[in-house]
Every structure is written in structure tokens, then in C-alpha cells.
Amino acid sequence: MLEVSGLSVSYGRHLALESAALTVAAGEIVVVLGSNGAGKSTLIKALSGLVAPHPGARVTLDGTALHKLPAHRIVEAGLALVPEGRHLFSTLSVAENLALGAFMPRTRAQAEASLERVFEVFPKLKQRLGQIAGTMSGGEQQMVAIGRAMMTCPKLLLLDEPSLGLSPLLTAELFRALPRIAATGAGVLLVEQNSHHSLAISDRGYLLEKGVITGQGAAADLLKSEEVQKAYLGM
Amino acid sequence: MFVNAVLSGLTLGGVYALVALGLTIQYGVSRTMNLGYGEFLIGAAFAVFMLFGTLGISPYLLAIVIVPVAYGLSWLVYRVMLMPIVRRARSPMALEIDSLLLTFGLLFAMMGVLVLFFGGNYTSYSYLSVPVHLMGETVALNRLASFIAAVLVGALAYGLLMRTRTGMALRAVAVDPVGARLVGIDVTWAAGLAFGLGGAIAALGGVLISTYMTFTAEMGVVFTMKALIVVIMAGVGHVMGALIAGLALGLIEAFVAAYLDPGLTVAVIYAVFLLTLLMRPSGIFGKAAR
Amino acid sequence: KDATTPVKIGYAISLTGPNAGGAGTTILPNYQLWAHDLREKGGIKVGDVIRPIEIIEYDDRSNSEEAVKAVERLITQDKVDILLAPWGTALNLAVGPLFDRAGYIQATPTAITDRAPDLIKRWPRAFLLSGTAASWAEPVVELMAEARAAGHIDDNVAMVSVADAFGIDLAAAARKAFAEAGFKLTYDRTYPVGTQDFSSIMAEVRDTKAFVAFSYPPDTIAITDNAQLHNFSPNVMYVGIGGAFPMFLDRFGASADTLLTHGGLNLADERVKGYIDKHVEVTGRRPDSAGSIVMYAALQAMEQAIERTGSLKGDDIAAELKSGTFDTVLGEINLGSQMMPNIFKAGQIRDGWVVGLGPADASGRGDFVMPKAPWPAR
């Protein structure tokens, strides 16, 4: 479904991502592992159009070329991002934040159903609909951010460290929710530090080091790989 | 005297509210401070003055042409002039400074054009300056009409922002442009729209004001600053707040003139503004995010 | 210097800023008119030689510091031969020391200050043609007294003034004169510059038969408009600066008739009529009914003084201006007092002009029509 090739990004003179290539199939959960500063967020931002890649990059989602589109058109094409730092509408209410997730014409019709799905994953949000998003705790805000992305009815959901700051209970819930999301036919591309957990629910994984994809494989194989264990699993 | 003060306060405040409304939409959404805002107002006033003088068409009818033109011009200002600095801005602070500097230039350029065309003289014409008797008091029809128009447009804009999808999108952009893009909102479109709307409202204000006020080509700044006072007092981006604060300032001005001393009107307005901010540093309705 | 070296005439005036309206009405057209006159004659006559003229114009942007700089520039960079005055009390006083130090004539009808008698002693080449604030307020009071004598008003007068130098100084002088004349001020308030809604004030003065406003042009318009709207039509009503401006007279047309205001002309005088026609012909606009003609008369006097003395030196010209008499649009004048004698400071609007009524010693006074005609119905 998602096909990426030759994706490079620079910040000024610093090459943060070099010729990345990867694929995600429908209904598949794919995790990108990498140490801090490896370029994971950069990869994800480039896919969503928040940073401009070098010419020569190719990103397609179900055949639609995304690499030339501005960010809002990429969302429209079905690629949603839960970004690092969340970018919630902090002075609007939780309800409005979620409603804005269903802003695009394509998603409006399903807004009700999407909302139900969000409440299934994060029941707490249902009681907090009136709260101003900016006053919520870190973890609560993360829920709103994921919920909002779910509201855009994505074909592919990109998550940048979604479990950051979530309690173990919620982290577990989140990791249970992701397969459910994938089960609806959406692809999930995940960047996580919580490698144990994420590899456990993923189908495949990529390893990113210093801006370069250095390895890939089935999640189960990666879990067993010595190299991965040493670098990411702390074993 | 009380009724008189209320009437004069409302008619005055109605226009403050309207003009502030345009600016709060513009600034709130696009986050670019437009120091040239008042020039749109004065520009429209001169346009009416000229067209009314030559063609004799009612200013209110002229508004039907002038307001859309102002929308277009204002939209163009955003797309052509401001977009480059929006693109290059590395931080909100940098954008704030750049837009301040750039629209400072715009202010002078627009004022310069008006001065070249119309000179520095006072300009004034008379339209609908007829008395209307309301509750035993007299108001000018042109002021009353302006008040009504201000209320209507204010309500319309409020409805647009609070009740429609487009409005919600505008508010979302005002809060977090990156977040807005992530839910599929075209931020450039939204900012351009808001900028255009602001310019259109300013122009409408200019049309209305020109029917009863003496103006000069250089008075734009006065309106920009008055509008800013209202916007800030209400809290940036707070539409209803701007309307309320605008009306309140008008009423205060009228009551001070009637019961205290006309010499203190402006001083009291600013005193009220300053005290408000001291008590509520983000404006009356402003919410501080965590 | 021979007949081909041009005489440089320079001035810095408010082309922009809050003063632009006044400067563009009263002073600038007369500078242009005078320059036009001179060019028609082939230049300015310095003694026996006619020398061409060159005009240098700057904008002081209604700002004292800019005015100081621009005048310094005219003096030391452009080295003008004749320096013309800016508009308004503040700017004329700001550049006064420069004119004085560099030895130029400073002739202006737009500086009205009670310090005028001191200032002309301090600056012997300054001609503050309009004199003191009191000399503008007193004729207004005289007219009120006349109306009282005729039984149109009683001892009660309502007065408002704009909170700026002109309004305050005139109000202060008027307060004194009113008291001396046995009047009582039933309402006496100032309002800030920029005020354009006077309905509260109208509501308060509603029952007064005599109303005086020492106002600036935008407020003069607003006060008149508000008075008409609220049908506040006192038997005698005076409005301040702007009442004599064509802009005002055009806007209100016949409805402003019999209103009192500043300045005034002797329209019966052929020279005045001639001046008006020429002003319209050359600048495309009517002159105001107050300072315009005074400014122009002063320019004429200066021109004649230059011709007579054959010198462009300020000292020579000033000496001649003070001792000689000059034939101007205001008649035969002498500027020995460094002020313009015989000019109207209060008058009554009639058919789009202001007919001069006071002070009493000015010649060619028109009729004082009392009471004020009621406002036409709207």
C-alpha cells in the first residue's frame, strides 16, 4: 500500500535521512527502530509532508504519489500522523479537537462511527469532551492526539512514539488497540522506543541508524536477532 | 441623558466592535500582525467618498462592490506579500517581527498612495445625516445604520466562526497550524481567507464610518490601534470577546462624556484597557494554555 | 549677483500628518499663488533686477524635529535666499530660533500665542501676523455682547474647547473676556483631539441660547453636524478653526449661514474679490476666509520690501517692513507692530464665505445677522 524509495532529507547541511526505502501493506503494522537522533521522526515527517525531501524521492499510497503534495493533501489521501509533540489545538475543547479530525469531506460521513471507535480505545476521553485540551495531563493529551488521527479515517496511520509518557496500563491498551486499527484494513507505521512492546505487536520492522536504513525483517526475527537485542532491547 | 449616552455609546461601540472583529480574525488565524489594517478602512472611506461624489450612488450600495474588492486586495496582500515571510519564518517570534516590519512598510505605502491621490486634507461628506427619534432621544440615521450593520456582520462572522466547519478550521489554524495541516486543513487557504475577511470587514467599517466622520488619508493608524486595543482587551482571536469589548468601550466613552468630563474620554478608555490587562494578562476572554 | 542667478525660495511645511489639512488650506496654496505671480512677472524684483525664482519644498511631516531639520537643510544645504514659514504655532516656534539665528524673515498668520509680544521682541524679524489668543477670543465675546444688547441672548453662554493649544488658549482668554463682559458660562468643558461624537455635549447644552466652540476642523464639522441633527439651534453660535475653510462651507452649504466662526473677509472690497478669483484660477481651489488672505498680503508686502530695498537680507527687509507701508490685497498695510493690523478675527458665514465682523476696529465690517437662522429641516 505505502511504497517509499529514495527519500532523503537535510536540515541545512546536515543530512538526517539518506535514501530511505520501505513499504507498508494494508492491515500491516510496521515498526521503525532506531536510537535517538537516528532520523525516525524525520522519516515520518517527510512522509506526511511536514519537511521537504530532496528531489528524487518517491512516496506512493495505493498508487497516489504523495511526495509532491502539501501536508493537508497527504492527509486527504489517507495518511494520518500522530506527531512528536502532539500539536493539539490546545485552547479548543477535546470535543472540538476530535471533530476537527473529521474535518475533510471524505471523513465527515463517518464521524460518528469514528468517534465511537476512539472511545472504545480511550474511554476516558468520553468524560473529558468539554475540557480544554491544553490543560490535560501529558498522557491524556497523547490520547487526544491519537484519537484525532483516528478521526481522519486513515488508510495508513503514522505514530511517532505514541507511548511516550503513557502509563503502563495505557501503553498496554494502546498496543492492544493498534492491531484492532490494523484489523480494519489500515496500515500502521510506528516509531517506538518501547521496542519490546512494539516488536511484539508488529508484523515487520526496519532498523534506522544515522539516517540510513540498516536492516529489516519480520518482527519475530528481529526480536531474536542478537544485533537488535544489543542495540535496542538492552540485553 | 442616560438614553442619549446609551445610544451614542452603542453606535460608537458598534463600529469599534466591527473593526476589531476584522483584526482579531486576521491576526488570530494568520498570526501575522497587520499594521496596514486601518489603511483598508480609510481606503474604503475614500473610495466611497469619490464614488458617492461622482456617481451619487448610496454608500451602502457601494459597499456591495467595495467590500469584495477589499477582500480580494487583502487576500492578495497575504498571498503575495506575506507568504514569502511566512515561508521563511523559522519561529513564531521571527514571523511576528517580520510581519510587523513588512506591514509597517505596507502601512506607509498605502498611506502614501492615498496622500498622493487625495492629499493630506480633511475629507467629509454628508449622507443620511438625518435625525431619528428613539426613546425620546435623537440619533443620526447614518450612525444607527452603521450600528445595525456592525451588529449584523458581527453576528454573521461569529456564526461563521463558531458554527460552521470553515469557522472551526479557521480557529484550529489559529491555535496550531501544524496540527491543522495534520487534519487536512490547508493552512495557506485558511490564512488567506482570514486575511481577506479581515480586510473586507475593515473596508465595511470604512464605508460606514465615512458617512458620519471627517477623515484624512493618514488616519488609518488610529483605527488600527483602536482595533488592536479592543482585540487585546478581549483576548487575541476571541471573536465574541472583541464584539463585547468594542461595545463596552463605546459605552464607557459615551458615559464618561455624559457624566464625568468629555476631556477624560480617551484617558478613561486607555485606563480601562490598562486595568483590564493588569487584572487579566491575556485579555478578558483570553485563555492561557498550559 | 546678476539677473540670471535665481532667487531660491524655500519652505518646509506639513504635507502630511495632522497639520496637513490646515497647511494645505491656508498656507500652501498661497505660497503656490505667490510663486505663480512671480513667475508670471519673470521673477522677483530685487531692486532693479528681475531675478528668476526657484522653489524648494520639504515636508516637515507635522513634526517639530523634522521641521527643525528641514529648515536647517534649507538654510545650510540649499542656502535659500527667502525662507517661508511653516504652518501652526508649534512648528513656527520650533523653527523660530533657526530663522532668527540665520537672519531670515519669518512671516506667518498661523502662530497664535499669548507670548507673541515677547517673541517678536526676541526675534526682531518674526512677523506673527495673527497676534495673541486674546485678540481672537475677544471679538467673539464682543459679538455675544452685541447679541445680548439686541435681546437675542441672555447672560448665559455654553463653551466647549478642544484640548489642544488653540482651544485651550482661546478658551482661557474667552473665559476672562466673558467674565469682564458680565457673561456666565453655564457649560465649560474641553474634549480630546479626535472627538467626533458630540451628542452627549449637545444634550447638556440643549437649552442654551449662546454656544461657543473653540474647535479644530474635524470637530468643527462634527459639532455643526451634531447640532443640526439634534436640532440644537441657539440664537448665536460660534465654531472654531475650519468654519472658514471651503471644505466646511461646501459641506454644509446654505445650512451654515449666519453661523459665527473665525476670520472673515470684507467681500465688498474689490481687491479681496480679485484675490479670491486669482486664487481659484491659479490653485483651482477657493481660499479660506481667514488666514489665506493674510498670508498672501504678507507675501506681497515682503515682495515690495525686497524690491524697495534691493536686498535679500532679512535685516534690510524687516526694517523696511516695519517702517514702510505696502499696497496689498488687504489694503494699505504697515507691519510696524510685527503683527497684521486691521484683520478680521471673527465673522459670520454668509453664502459660502465668512463676512468679517470683529474686532470692531477692523475696517469694512459686514452686517451681523441675528438671531442665527434656524437649521433647515432634515
Next chain:
Amino acid sequence: MTDPILRLNGVRKAFGGLVAVNDVSFDLHRGEILGLIGPNGSGKTTTMNLISGAFGMDRGTITLDGAVISGLPANRVARKGIARTFQLLRLIDDMTVTENAAVGMAFRPGQPWNAELVTRCQTYLEVVGLADKAGLEVSKLTYIDQKRLELARALAMEPKVLLLDEWLAGLNATELRSGIEIIRKVRDMGTTIIMVEHVMSAIHSLCDRCVVMNAGGKIAEGTPATVLTDPHVVEAYLGEPHHA
């Protein structure tokens, strides 16, 4: 046991109708690491904010070494010896690493303003492993290095009590290990620590005691081993029991 270094007594804070911290009391003993854990939104950050004086509380008292510090503004609390890191990093982007670290040291009472200050900051950069990046601008640092710098800056205050708010969040397992090492080192230097953390392995290996919060109130207190098996805690926070 000696007197506690920090004592919270009946502390309460409400935002509008929402009671974020409700009648919380606990002691912090000299030299220990106390874990403050609980579900999202249970009031941990708010508690830290109350200790550090970020905002005033509605009720209760906080004492440091027996002296009341509640009610003092943040800057006074800091000068009494409480340092903190922030859950969302708060570094100054256009300053260098050294300058950021110096922020911690420069405004302590009686601290001279001289070259020695820079040298001493350097030692704390060494503790967190940033010594070789001293001259870089903060915006050029990776996330983990920025976290390290947050800590170095707090250490430069040479505080009696250090508050760490999710300082270990976002690290992968390998990085986590080195992070844990650093905290241990800091404790060994004699600093008493309160840490808010969701990473259970870190809680296990570092904390002497834990306070568990839920919905603003304290629901458990004790060694990690006991609280993390407490059924209330498991239900509210962990979802499944964690064993040491």
C-alpha cells in the same frame, strides 16, 4: 531514622472544579530515591509543580529541612535547594550547552560570576556524559542529549532535592540503561531524588520507595516490590502485576 528532608502535609490543588492533587502527604528521606507513579492525569506533575513552587496550592504545607517552603515563589524555592527537570524539555535553543548548564549554577545564592563557574559546570556535563559537546548549540543536540542537559542544568544547582519528571521517557532499552546509571551516580553524589516515571524497570531498579497516586490522591506507599503488586495499583495503573 533522621528527619525527612522534604515533607508534604495535606497538600491540595484544584483547577476549577477538577481536583488535581487531593490531600496528599508523604515524606522524603535524606539520600533516597522516591518514585512518584500513577496513571496519566493522576496529579504527579502537579505535585512536582507544587513542590517546586510553580504555582500556589490551595491547602496544606510543604517543608524542606523543617522550614516551610509552600507559598514561596519558584525562584525562592529553587534558592533553598530544590532543582527540577521538566516533562516537556525547557532548554534555551539559541544558547550553547555550557550556557544552558550555567543557568543552573549562576543564580544560586553567593555564587561568584567568574570563569570558575564555567569549569564547575563542566564537571556536571561530565556526569551526564555531555562534556565533549559543551560548545554546541542546543538545537544541534539529539533528544537524549537534550534530556541529559536538562539534568546537568539541574545538577549545577547542587540541590538538596532533585525532582525528575519523566526524565527517562522516550529512551530505548539501551539508552535507558545508561540513563539509570546516571541517576544512580547522582544519588551517590548525595542528592535526594523524587522521580516521576512510567518506566517500571527503572522504578524497580532505582527507587527505594514509591508513592502511588490516582485521581489526585495517594493510594499506596512502600517499596517498589510491595506497591507494584498492590491490587489497587495494579488495577488503576499497571493492568497486570509487575514483579521485581
Next chain:
Amino acid sequence: MISRTPWPYALIVAVFGALAFTPLVASSFQLAFAIGCLNFMVLATAWGLFSGPTRYVSLASVVFFGIGSYTVAVLGEAMPWPAVLAMAALIGGAVALVVGLATLRLAGIYFVIFTFGLSEMVRQLVTWYEVNVTLSIGRYIFLDITQTQIFWQLLALLAVVLIGAVALQRSRLGFALRVIGGDETMARHFGLNPTFAKLALFVASSVIMSLAGAIMAPRWTYIDPAIAFNATLSFQVVIMALLGGMHRIWGPLLGALLMSFLFEALGSRFPQAFSLLLGLVFIVIVYLLPNGIVGRIEEAFARTRRAPDTPTVPAGERP
């Protein structure tokens, strides 16, 4: 951050020592221009002193400038000149203290507009006082102070301001202000009292502005509230400082210099179209100088040092 090299001080003293001879060679117009220029340089630098590190954009410059001018108008003939200056500084400082205490917790645009409102209110109040208490508006200043003396006073003031600015930048207070400008909440948690630091600087900067107003006042003979408290001045100062670049001491200085020349060039050549041209030129400048003049200069330096062949691709956002 902490530096002890004396050469910036030496440089300032040397340059200003040389400039002190200007009145001997300049025409009176050049002197007048230089005075105007120096006035703005003092104001912009003083503004940058406070606003640069704290990022508080103040539109209250004219409040203090006007206070200085008014002090001269009221006390000029009653006291010896140095005492008048001292009074101006004192009053300006006192007002700044009150204003600062009240306002420095306002942030961003709220502070900007607050300070604007303040200047308008002060103007109205002074007007009201003159109208109702002294019963006359407008005051006369007849002091025997020559242009040359004004020039020297401003020059000395500017030198003092610059030396002070350099010293500040190296001081703990200067560092504190940068920290506050970066993140005030964080600063509090490290023992810094932002209110005190900001207040100290705000008062210092205001005192300088008051002095500038006092020194300039004898140039005009006549002042009234509209002249002394003309808000345009505040805007000019801000624009000059921003244009120069407010992250360096020299930025506002250069901005003031450039703008003074621009005003002069346009005002003398094209008095009719001054506004229009100023506006257009200004817009062009803003496009060409993204980080102010100082930013541009620093960039140019950086470029000459950098190897010429490193390719760069901007990481901007997509349209």
C-alpha cells in the same frame, strides 16, 4: 558569556572620541542631521538593551522620552542644567519602576499593545492636567543650549549606553535576561527572579530614554503633549531596532543609522511621495534582510569562511 577583554570598551572610547570633533567640521545642517541620528541611536540602543534579551517589544519609548522633554519644559529655567537632567532621569526612572512592576508579567502582543495604550494615556493625562490645572497647554523652552552642546551630550550618552550595554552583556544580569527571554517559567525554577531582572533593565533603559528626551527638548522652543508624547516615535524606535537586528548590541545602532539616512534621503528628494517610497523601500529591505542588518553581516562573514562547495537543500515546509 563571561569575558574580560577590554577592547570593545577601548573601541567605543576611541570612536566616540573621534566623533566628538564633528561639530568643528560639520555644517549646521549636518550637525542637525547628526543630532537626529544620534537621538535615534540612543533610543534604539536603549530599547534594545531591554527588549533584545527579554524579547519584550515595548511601545512606551515615547513615554520616557516625553517625560524627559516635559521635565525640561517645566524645570528648565528653574534649575541648573545638570540638575534638570538628573530630575529627568529620576522621574523617568520612577515612572518606569511603577510601570514595570505593573506590566512585566504581560506576554507577547499583550505587552506591546499595553505599552502603546500607556503612552496614549500618559499623553491624555498630561493634556488633562495642563488643561484643568495649569489652564494652558504648551510650554516654552528658552534655554541657551547650542546645537553643539546637544550633540556632545547625546554623543556622551550614547557612549555611556554602549559601554553599559557591553558591560551588561558580560554580567550575570545580562545572562539572566537572556535566560528570561528564552524561557521565563524555566528561569524561575533556577532561582532567578525575573521580575527583578526585567525591572532593573526596564528602568535603566527608560532612564536613558528620558535623558535623550531632556537633551533634545531645547531644540524645539515649544512643546505640548502632542509633540512630547507622539506615538510615532515609539514605532520608529522599534522598527529601527528590529531592522538592525535586536540580538546584538550593534543592531539597533545600525538600524537607527540606516533609517535616519533613508528618512533623510527620501524626505529631501521626494517630499511629496515620502510615505509611498518609504513604504516600498522598507518592504524591499525586509525581504532582503531576514535577520536584520546585523544578521546579514554575520551571514556574509560566515559565508566567506565556509567552504564554497557544500551543497545545501533548505528544509523548509512544503507550500
